[in-house]
Amino acid sequence: MPSYTAPTRDMQFILHDVLNVSEQDTPGYSELDREFTSAVLEEAGKISSEVLSPLNPVGDSEGCVLENGVVRTPKGFKAAFDQVREGGWTALDLPEEYGGQNMPYVLGTAVGEMFSGANQAFTMYQGLTHGAASAILVHGSDQQKETYLPKMFSCEWTGTMNLTEPHCGTDLGLMRTKAEPQEDGSYLLTGQKIFISSGEHDMADNIVHLVLAKIPGGPDGIKGVSLFIVPKFIVKDDGSLGDRNGVTCGKIEEKMGIHGNSTCVMNYDGATGWLLGEEHKGMRAMFTMMNEARIGVGMQGLAQAEVAYQNALAYAKDRLQGRAVTGTENPNGPADPLIVHPDIRRSLMDQKSFIEGARAFMLWGAELIDRSHRGEDADAEGLISLMTPVIKGFLTDEGYDMTVLAQQVYGGHGYIEEWGMSQFTRDARIAMIYEGANGVQALDLVGRKLAQDSGKHVMAFFEMIKTFLKENEGDEALKKDFLDPLKAASKDLQASAMFFMQNGMKNPNAALAGSYDFMHLFGHVCLGLMWARMAKASHAALEAGTTDEAFYKTKLATGRFYMKRRLPATALHLARIESGAEPVMELDAEAF
Amino acid sequence: MPSYTAPTRDMQFILHDVLNVSEQDTPGYSELDREFTSAVLEEAGKISSEVLSPLNPVGDSEGCVLENGVVRTPKGFKAAFDQVREGGWTALDLPEEYGGQNMPYVLGTAVGEMFSGANQAFTMYQGLTHGAASAILVHGSDQQKETYLPKMFSCEWTGTMNLTEPHCGTDLGLMRTKAEPQEDGSYLLTGQKIFISSGEHDMADNIVHLVLAKIPGGPDGIKGVSLFIVPKFIVKDDGSLGDRNGVTCGKIEEKMGIHGNSTCVMNYDGATGWLLGEEHKGMRAMFTMMNEARIGVGMQGLAQAEVAYQNALAYAKDRLQGRAVTGTENPNGPADPLIVHPDIRRSLMDQKSFIEGARAFMLWGAELIDRSHRGEDADAEGLISLMTPVIKGFLTDEGYDMTVLAQQVYGGHGYIEEWGMSQFTRDARIAMIYEGANGVQALDLVGRKLAQDSGKHVMAFFEMIKTFLKENEGDEALKKDFLDPLKAASKDLQASAMFFMQNGMKNPNAALAGSYDFMHLFGHVCLGLMWARMAKASHAALEAGTTDEAFYKTKLATGRFYMKRRLPATALHLARIESGAEPVMELDAEAF
Known part of the structure; x- marks a missing residue:
């Protein structure tokens, strides 16, 4: 079975030797000294290796099952989710006001790489919630924030993003989901959304869907799209859960990978929703989630490359096959380990040099986000806006290629599911597609940024x-x-x-x-x-x-x-x- | 559901406009005029599209099942196999003496691309048989040839190659399977072989395993390896089937792809075998199969790229998303088809230009094999020997990358199994690994060829x-x-x-x-x-x-x-x- 070891030493090097985080004047950075970040990273690394990583193959082989409208997550997921929640890991970099830990995003990103590397499908439940909560934080009314954020920060309630419909993905202007205004200020939503990650599951008391829809009579195309909060259970005034809302999971998709995450078809049949942000300005609010999500997806590419590399390296040191061309290196064994062979080295070095460079790029990007958000540095904001499609597109393309190289080190065993290397490539594959396929990232970069x-x-x-x-x-x-x-x-x-x-x-x-x-x-x-x-x-x-x-x-x-x-x-x-x-x-x- | 259309027009172009096959003096080539090759290719194309292609997703989702020692192939496989057999497609390029059609290898290769593109897992049953029969043809005694070849040419009996053991793949010198000589000239084989494609199944009356093993007392390492014929059922002197031999399937591997082919752990428990070729010269005999198999695997890379491209192209023309940046091209529709977008073009052209170049390379290589075998041209033999690792390694690496590009054209739908694009990449992935992982091909090229x-x-x-x-x-x-x-x-x-x-x-x-x-x-x-x-x-x-x-x-x-x-x-x-x-x-x- 594959394993995962958190790259804490390398992260500490980047944070302190390269980025010198604790010496910067970005608010909150002075706390990030070596001891503090080490304590956080070691603890996160422990959960990743001991709790999340062993569940990764379980999630892959069991997948999620839809029965009578209820989605059952793989064995062990719920207990692990509780453990992550109790450890306070779900809102590391979110504001204290609603129960977050208020740590800089750069540290949240390092922890995120670990969780994703150990178990991408599992970590998505939490990742989507983080994104949805961020959108409510920026665009929600005070009441919306008070109603949803504390529960979402703690992941007692999880969140989703609902954009895609069967006939439209990138081109959201073609959207058909309707939101009819009601007299009490709410809306009734009707339509079908697909590819909704974490759309329905059994790990949270409530699920807060953020849904793009069109208010009839509004402008055509993308300019007529608004964003709505549609909870699975209506939240009563006292904060307790009320009626089941008219949103249901119609199907779970059979996918190439990330089987542990429920990718749902969501049907909205007159579901009650509330406008988030302004009417017809849905895309703006959605982009708050999307930009964060895109950087998070870039991180997934790196994270899968890292875990695949770790296991390829272990195999290359362990598996005895052939002799070094420059002379036997393991005279007491029947053959030398794979790592003596130049072409295996070439592959390992391709992987290693990408991963370590990508990690630095990723954490530098996260630092720019902190400078932009916490330090209100417009130059930093411009730069990270420019580089977001690069982080998303380049790190997921290359990250995927690296999982393929890592799988190749295993020879025939790389193709057998039991060894786990196939899962890394199958899971990594989605990152090139979701949150805007990489071709769309390239278009965003050259056509806009x-x-x-x-x-x-x-x-x-x-x-x-x-x-x-x-x-x-x-x-x-x-x-x-x-x-x-x-x-x-x-x-x-x-x-x-x-x-x-x-x-x-x-x-x-x-x-x-x-x-x-x-x-x-x-x-x-x-x-x-x-x-x-x-x-x-x-x-x-x-x-x-x-x-x-x-x-x-x-x-x-x-x-x-x-x-x-x-x-x-x-x-x-x-x-x-x-x-x-x-x-x-x-x-x-x-x-x- | 994905479809497959045989690229007969392009094959005709390569055979006649580029290679001018019918004008060459290689024996058998004068028959290859446009009409003749067209008739063969059209017919093969029909079976590929109508019979093999619809079974491709069935094979992927059902897989092979081992129950009480018997392997059940996916629904429809047996009937299709009978149909291929009855059509005379199993020994197109094998000698008439044992029931083959004696056509040039170049034509067999073109047909092989179609079958592989339509259904790789299915076609492997036949492909392995072809390879094993070729080894018997070259290295077998007259009696062995008479016993096995007619039934193998017709695929009434299928064949396998048994090289790998749990602890050794590339480094076959470490092999442990033993062959003890018996007084009647036969051997008793004991050991375990893994990754045996088509190792056990329900589509043939007998399975002829070619097994590498060591005769005790022979030289150490690779120089002490011999090749044996080990049939599932012992063949009696009158050609009828006798006792069940001591070879059984212990397990079917769960793989990333080619689910329709049974990849078996084969256990040899004192199974009776007969030496094929000379004692301790097993690798030489095995290489007869391996070289042919390597070229066949290169072809699989091309074939999967072709079918993935065909489906990506159809989707790119059909799916409406966004508008062309240079002005609307589909004014009556809600959006333009994907193919108007430059980055989709870039992807399609990368695929198309690789595939057509690779097909020409492949058929040129097959022509060299004909010149070498039929024409006894030593220069052609030297050249194809040099290029065999290039055909295998380059076409499978690039072929795989092209399936990934094709999958990407589908956006999120590319990741959903229902659409079939994932299967093409998962099936294509094995070709980079088996018959010598591509790193080993590179070593063969630079270190030897x-x-x-x-x-x-x-x-x-x-x-x-x-x-x-x-x-x-x-x-x-x-x-x-x-x-x-x-x-x-x-x-x-x-x-x-x-x-x-x-x-x-x-x-x-x-x-x-x-x-x-x-x-x-x-x-x-x-x-x-x-x-x-x-x-x-x-x-x-x-x-x-x-x-x-x-x-x-x-x-x-x-x-x-x-x-x-x-x-x-x-x-x-x-x-x-x-x-x-x-x-x-x-x-x-x-x-x-």
Whole structure:
């Protein structure tokens, strides 16, 4: 059975050696000293390894079962959910006012990676609730906040997001679900929503659905969409639960993975709902959830790559097969362990160098969110808004590829469900799709974010890299292995942006045909930057005479691998981008 | 439910416009005129679409069930197997002497792609039988051939390959299964084999297992391995079936995919077997099966990519979502079809340009096998031996990636089993693993095939490209779009081979650390060559005033896409290769 060990050492390195969180002036960051974050991460790691990880294969093989309108979650899920709830893990980074722990998002993100890595399907129940609660927190009335938030923060009640309908996913303007206004100010909702994660289950007393619907007579298309709170049980004035609302689970989907999470068809048959935020401004409110959710999904990509890598590594050290080409390394055994073989190393290093770079990228992104929300830093907000599709798209695509590499290390055993490696790839697959398929992320990046505020944020990104390179140009230890490759990669990114500017105005397809490559190019540059920053921090630690020399030397070697073997992908992406729209758009649809 | 349409038009193009099969002097090729191959392909296509394809999801959802030692295949499999048998499809390219149809392998390969694309799990029962029969044909005694081949050619009896044991896959020298010689010349086999595809089932009267085992007292390791014929039922002298042999299925594995094929643990408890070929020369005999099987597996990668693409394309034309950025294309509908969006195009073109290039590569490889076997052409044999790991490794890796792209076109529906796209990726995944995991293919390519016969075959490959470029250098229509990119890509391949030569002698790891990239680089150059040849053939057809202009123009546009957007990957692979052993091998195993 696969196992999960929380990467606390690496997280501490990023938080303290690279991001220097406790020295920053973002509100709440001064508390984040090494001892405090270590205590939180160790405790979260323990729950992840001991409680959530053993339930991961159980969730996969049992799945969720719908019987007489009730969804039964896999054996052990409810007890584990209670344990997570009792440990106070469900609202780590939410405000104290409604029962949260008010810790920075950066710490919540680190904990989130652990939970997701140990058990993605399970953690989604909590993750969706967090997203729904955040939307109510930002857009809800005081009464709505008082009614729902304390129970949602504690996950006594869970939450969902209801966007997709059978005929529309990305294009929500086609939506048909109706919300008819009632005299008491409530609405009656009618329609069908699909792909509703955690839509119905047996782990919470109530489920608070956030539902997009159209109020009849409103504007056409996406501008006529409003957001509603539709609880499974109506909440009475005294906060107790009243009548069962007219919302039911019609079906649980059979999926490729995340079987432990109930993906429901939800039927709204005159269900009572209350407007959240303003009429016809539903998309704005929904995006509060979506942006957070997108970053959380990027984290899932990284998290599945991490757990798959851990198990591939253990197998590579344990499984004896063949002899090292440079001479026997395990003379007392019948063969050498897999890890002696160069191609197994190549695979493990691809995984390791992605994961550690991605983790730094992820936590840097979370830090920007804290600077934006807690520190009200508009530049940070612009930058994270720009990078959100990159975090979502690049980390889930690459994260998935890494689970495939990890599975491959197991040879035939990787294909057998019993060994657990298949589950990691099957679970990781969804992250490329939900919360906006990765092609939509690329479109968001190139079609919207690049030009946002007159391109201010992407210019700031380039400026930041330039400044970093300039500040460190005298550092000979960094130059050849880290700064030069970063410079080359960021030149490729700039050339791509330039190509879009020069050609995209005349023909938008010239930019959009390269959008997917641009997202990946951008991702590589971000990881290159993170590796350069991590290398700098590692040199500093080694020069300061650290007692953990092995850790920092390994970090440097892993970074050099990334710069030499992964980062040169930027040139290929640039070549694809610069080939423009024609190769992509030339054929008529009928010619395919 | 997904569907399958046989790509007969494209196959005819490759066979006749590109390979000009009927004009070649390879024995049997003169019969392969357009009418004949069309008749065979149309008929095979019909069975694929109408019989095999509808059973594909059935096989996936039902799987195989072991009860009281008997394996039940999914509903409909047996009737379909009878139909395939009765149609004479099981020994298309095997000799007439034992009931085969004696058609060239190139035609068998085209038909094989159809069957595999329509239903991979089903087609494996027949494919394994073909491989086992081929090994008996080459290495068996006259009596063995007479006993087994007629029934195996007709698939009344099926065959298996038994290599892997729980503790050894790639490293077969560690094998423990024993074969004790008996006085009557037979052997008693004892041991356990795992991952035995089609190991036990209810579709044939007998199952002929080919089993690798060690005769006690023989040489250690791989040099002491012999190959045995172990039938499920002992065949009596009159050809009728006698006693049940001591071989049983202990378990069916739960796998990620190919559920319709029974992957068995086979227990040999003093089972009677007969030596096939010479004592201790089992690997040589097994490789007869393995090489054929490896090419067949490469074909599976292509076949799954094709069927996944067909369904993605249909969805992209049908699903209405969003509007084209350059202006509405479907004004009477609520939205435009997905195919208007550049990033959907990018994905479809990636798939289409890979598939068509891969099909040409595959059929060219099959033609080389015919030249080698039927024409006794040693150069062709050397070339296909060199390219076998490329066909297996590159086509299955890329084929898998294409199924992932196709699944992505479906958005959320791609993740729901009901739509069938998940099955294509789950089924395609095994092809990267079995018959030698792709890392082992890369090792075979760089560690063995490159230097084979003093590097003669790789030199011949480079020479062939040089000749092609020279022969066509005056062709302005080809030059910029096809010849120049092919030249650049083949330079990258030559530079890689040069790097290995210069560095691999001193340090074998310097070559092996780049082996995987070399396999992919090689694959891209092969597809680049095929696209150049296809472009040449298309220009010729257009100049000759073809009535099917649209087909050839589409072919050229698809080829240009490959050259512009896919082939530049060679530079990235070269960069990775030239970074050498150090980034890959630097860390101690403990440092991971």
